Amino acid sequence: MDDDSTKARWERRTEVPLAVASLLFLASYAVRVLADGLSEGWHDLCLTVTLAAWALFVADYAVRWRLSGEGPRFVRTHWLDTLVLLLPLLRPLRIVRLYEAVQRRHGRPRLALHARVMVYAGLATALLGFAGSLAVFQEERGAPGATMLTFGDAVWWTCATLATVGYGDVTPVTPMGRLIAVGIMAIGLALLGAVTGTFASWLLQVFSREDDERPPGR
The missing domain is CATH 1.10.287.70 (Helix Hairpins)
Structure with missing residues (x-):
């Protein structure tokens, strides 16, 4: 039986948006690193997208912390989410969860x-x-x-x-x-x-x- 708590509903609703934010984060970071001679305007745009994606991760982490009711223990029990938040290298891992979220939304077997x-x-x-x-x-x-x-x-x-x-x-x-x-x-x-x-x-x-x-x- 699926968990119908407020925290579980929030996580189900934000899975796809956060996966998209991860894709945008990775794409904007790649453009900043690989595009030679990138104009200042494009550089600022990529930086804005990167920071906006990170801000979404921060907001999601804060909401789930609040809804969990665990207080400071949330950081220990959700250590992987904490690492993903702090280390940019790990943020694309959110994309991995996109497949299962889409399958669940369409009622398909995993x-x-x-x-x-x-x-x-x-x-x-x-x-x-x-x-x-x-x-x-x-x-x-x-x-x-x-x-x-x-x-x-x-x-x-x-x-x-x-x-x-x-x-x-x-x-x-x-x-x-x-x-x-x-x-x-x-x-x-x-x-x-x-x-x-x-x-x-x-x-x-x-x-x-x-x-x-x-x-x-x-």
Whole structure:
């Protein structure tokens, strides 16, 4: 039975708008980082969109805190939402929830648990990889001794870092770039572990089901 509390209704109503705000946040940030020779007017517009999206996250967080009735404990019990609010790199994760929200609104069945974990982990990896590439490229380009000369270099480095390969041909040299690298390493390990564990669990269930359905004596 669906939760019909005021907080639950608020969360259902804001899922899609916040996912759209996440897309706008990511798009405006990408334009600011990648568009060479961006005019001052376009730069200000992108900055306004970025700040407006962040303001929506702040407003949503404040409303849910108020409706929860938990007081300061809300920060601890909703630590992921707090991180998403504080760290711009994680805000695109809101987009991952858009698919399930749309499916629910149309009354369609959701994916099985294992499929949902793998699909959401894949989407989260792609979004965080792109956002991480933008963030590290913004810090590294033009830095003395930088090896990340193009956005393509940043994407290559992010893919190698998320996959926990770490070739070492491209590395961040700035303090902020290295701090972003630590975050991407942690995210890569967590997502890789989630996908690997879920896939292994799914295989075990499939093999167990096959054994249960096999006729006796074989």
